[in-house]
Amino acid sequence: MxxxxxxxxxxxxxxxxxxxxxxxxxxxxxxxxxxxxxxxxxxxxxxxxxxxxxxxxxxxxxxxxxxxxxxxxxxxxxxxxxxxxxxxxSDTYIIKYTCNNFRKNTFDYPTNGQKVMVEYSSPNTNKPLHLGHLRNNFLGFAVANVLKANGYEVIKANLINDRGIHICKSMIAYQKYGNNETPDTTGLKGDKLVGKYYVEFDKQSKVIKSELLEKGCTEEEAEKLNPLMLAAQNMLVDWENGDDQVIALWKKMNGWVYQGFENTYTSIGVSFDTYYYESNTYLLGKEIVEEGLKNGVFYQKDDNSVWIDLTEEGLDHKLVLRSDGTSVYITQDMGTADLKYKDFGIQKSIYVVGNEQDYHFNVLFHILTKLKRPYASGLHHLSYGMVDLPMGKMKSREGTVVDADDLVNEMKAEAEKQTTELGKIDSFSASEAQQLYHTIGLGALKYFLLKVDPKKRMLFNPTESIDFHGNTGPFIQYTHARICAIARKSNELNITYDHNFDSLVLQQCEKNIITHILLLEKTLKQAGDDYSPALIANYVYDLAKLYNSFYGEVSIFQDPDSLKVAFRSMISVYTGHVIKYCLALIGIDAPERM
RNA sequence: GAUCCCGUAGCUCAGCUGGAUAGAGCAACUGCCUUCUAAGUAGUAGGUCAUUGGUUCGACUCCAAUCGGGAUCACCA
CATH class of the missing domain: 3.30.1360.70 (Arginyl tRNA synthetase N-terminal domain)
Structure with a gap:
């Protein structure tokens, strides 16, 4: 049809x-x-x-x-x-369309034969995930779903920043102050334990620095002479040289972190198809620099450093290789881009990275275009805005970071509190109840972070953001649960749907729902083109509102006209399917009771 | 200093790529549970779309300038 x-x-x-x-x-x-x-x-x-x-x-x-x-x-x-x-x-069209489609539970476009990689999450291994990462993770996962629904074959990738000076800092602090603690002996999650020593490093080096300053050192000298800092830098060199002990410690601590991350990923319901590690990719890209020098895309200065001139593109001159021949960040990004293409033959590649790196990706994509990479036109930086707290930006050093695990647990606790107060799930087993609290709490959090246009920065108020009423995830989940109750009752009453509905005259609230469902295709396409799960979030919210309005206005089962009862039941089932589908796109579970 | 992003109700956000009298939620106030789940619903109130110009039949939307907020501009990652 x-x-x-x-x-x-x-x-x-x-x-x-x-x-x-x-x-x-x-x-x-x-x-x-x-x-x-x-x-x-x-x-x-x-x-x-x-x-x-x-x-x-x-x-x-x-x-x-x-x-x-x-x-x-x-x-x-x-x-x-x-x-x-x-x-x-005409009512005839709406009725026919409903009859033809209300049983569908997927609304994906047919496959388009194109492959896209969505790189997201991409954590550092020196500290646990926080609120900012959550926006990234939810966005990346949702965008991957939306693209899949638009017909793409999607590869979700996580590029883990597992090396460098930051992880050496944690390692040094652990060596000095760690007393061989492990996640088992402390009961701490691995990422939390390692993060603890990253903070410890910062704390201790501040102490040392102020001591040096008191002894009459200048700011600069204090920075340079700081033995902790020197130790970290030495360790980085040792790591690059493959020092056995350093590598062993590095593996051990990163292993803890990965277990911690895996735990968090499972809890927040995101996943990946492939992983890249910077320890494997940080040397890539040097051949590309040579290639670019040969064909004149890059140029070399007297000190041997290599640059690209992007002034014609409205940008600047940008270094791509240091004078000592070592790589910079963008060098390995060039190499990694080639590697992704080699591994998967992708037509598109999406980088879910904060907008603080707009300039970097602008430069990277221009470089790859100038290098005539076949995949260059499919590169896209999904640049999302920062999540602000009422007191401003999150600063790990000032302890104003909202930890991801803590936040999820708080949301879950709030869900438990509110659910218990309402007392609607007395028939649930303890584990079912726990599962539900998690679903609701996480749904609230995900929806809150995804309903906003990704490009825009947003405010997260920890006290006010934990709301389950109005334009929230739980509101939509609730609508779904309500519909499931209707569907159960329809089954009990043995309501059938193969009637001739020609004589039926529809009410406005019924037409509104179907008319809105008719917009799903368009919305899904738009969300894919714009890489914006927010469009899906707002769409499904509007649908839930329309349904509740309908629910309040008409009685589904009390109507004497059995045709009306059947059709309203169909509308309910249909709406339930669409809500569940849309929520799944943005990574939210739809409970059947709550 | 240069470049980029942003500015819509008290607060948090929509506004379908230029269309009608700018919409939701929260917070405030008024109704609706003996009937399908009230995490709901119906209503009231709340706006010089930062400001000023320009483009045209028409501008929250496009252009320019100004003001305000943020980010970036390392031989850092």
Whole structure:
């Protein structure tokens, strides 16, 4: 069954031809939802056609409307207000569409044969995940789902920053102050334990620095002479030389961190198809520098450092290889980009990274374009805004970081509190109840972080953000649970759906739901094109609102007309499927009772 | 200093790529549970879309300038 939008586009194009002999491509005809103060569901704005037709917009609207009503069985009514043609879709169409589709529980586009990699999470192994990482993880996971639903084959990748001076700092501090603690002996999660020593390093080196300053050192000398800092730098050199002891410690501590991360990933419901480690990729890219020098994309200075001139692109000169021949960050990113392409033959590659690195990715993509990489046009930096706290930015050194595990646990505790107060799940076993609290708490958190346009920075207020009412995840989950209760009752009552519904006259609140479901395809496409799960979040919220409105307005089972009972039951089931599907796209579980 | 992003109700956010009288939620106030889950629902109130110009039939949306907030501009990652 053809989608109403497509049918209308064809019909309007036909109308233009028949009435005005004007050729307009069906795909160029755009409809917007009719404002609720007017009759109808699809609106065509006619101002833009005034020139081509030589008629006033309202005249065009009236003539097109008349044509549609006569020639298109899906259109039952129309009205024209100023230059706006408001179209009412026939009940027959809506009913038929509902009957044909209400059992569907997936709305994915067919595969398009394209492969895309979504790199996200990409943590450092020196500290645990925090609120900022959560936005990244939820976004990356959701974008991967959305792209998959748009027909792509998706590879989720995690590029782990497992080497460098930061991890050496944790290692030095652990060597000096660690007393051979382990996650087992302390009961701490591995990432928390390692993070503890990263903080310890910072603390101790501050103490040492102030001692040096008291002895009369300058700021600069204190920095340089700091034995802890020197030890960390030495350790980095030892690591690069493959020193057995250093490598062993590095492996041990990173191992703890990975267990901790895995634990968190499982808890927040994200996953990866492949992992890259910087310890394996940090030397990549040097051959690319040589290649670029040969074909003149890069140039070399007298001191042997290698650069690229991006002034024509509105950027600057950028270093790609140090004078001592070692790589910088962007060198290994070039190498890693090649590696990803070699490994998976991807057409698109999405980097989910904060907007503080906008410049970096701008440069990287320009370089890869200049190097004529076949995948260059498919590169995209999904740049998301920072998550601010009421007191400003999170600073790990000032202890204002909101820890990811803690936050999830707080949300879960709040879910337990509120669920217990409502007392609706007395029949649940203890483990079922725990599972539900987690689902609700996590749903609230995910929805909160995903409903905002990724590009925008956002505010997270720990006290106020834990709300389960209104525009929240639990509200949508609740609507789903409510629908499941309806579906259960429909089953109990043995309600069947294969009736002739021709005589049925629909109510506005019923039509509103189906009309909104008709927008799903478009929304999903848009969310894929824009890499914006927020569109899905807002869409499903609106659907839940429409359903609750319907739920309050009509009685589903009390109606004497059995056709109405059956159809309302169908609408409920249909809405439930769409809600569950959309929530799954953004990584949220839809409970059947709550 | 240069470049980029942002500025919509008291607060947090939408606004479908230029269309109608700018929408939700929270907070405040008023109704609705003996009937399908009230984590709900119906309503009231709340706005000079930062400011000023420009483009046109029409601007929250596009352009320019100004003000305010943020980020980036390392032989750091």
């Amino acid at each position: 053809q989608h109403i939008e497509y049918i209308l586009q064809q019909a309007v194009a036909e109308a233009f031809m028949a009435l005005f002999e004007v050729v307009i491509l069906p795909s160029d005809i755009k409809f917007s939802p009719t404002r609720k103060e007017f009759e109808g569901s699809h609106t065509l704005t006619c101002f833009q056609f005034a020139k081509q037709t030589g008629k006033a917009p309202d005249k065009v609207g009236t003539e097109i409307g008349t044509f549609l009503k006569q020639n298109c069985s899906c259109v039952s009514e129309f009205n024209v207000v100023k230059g706006f043609l408001n179209i009412t879709i």
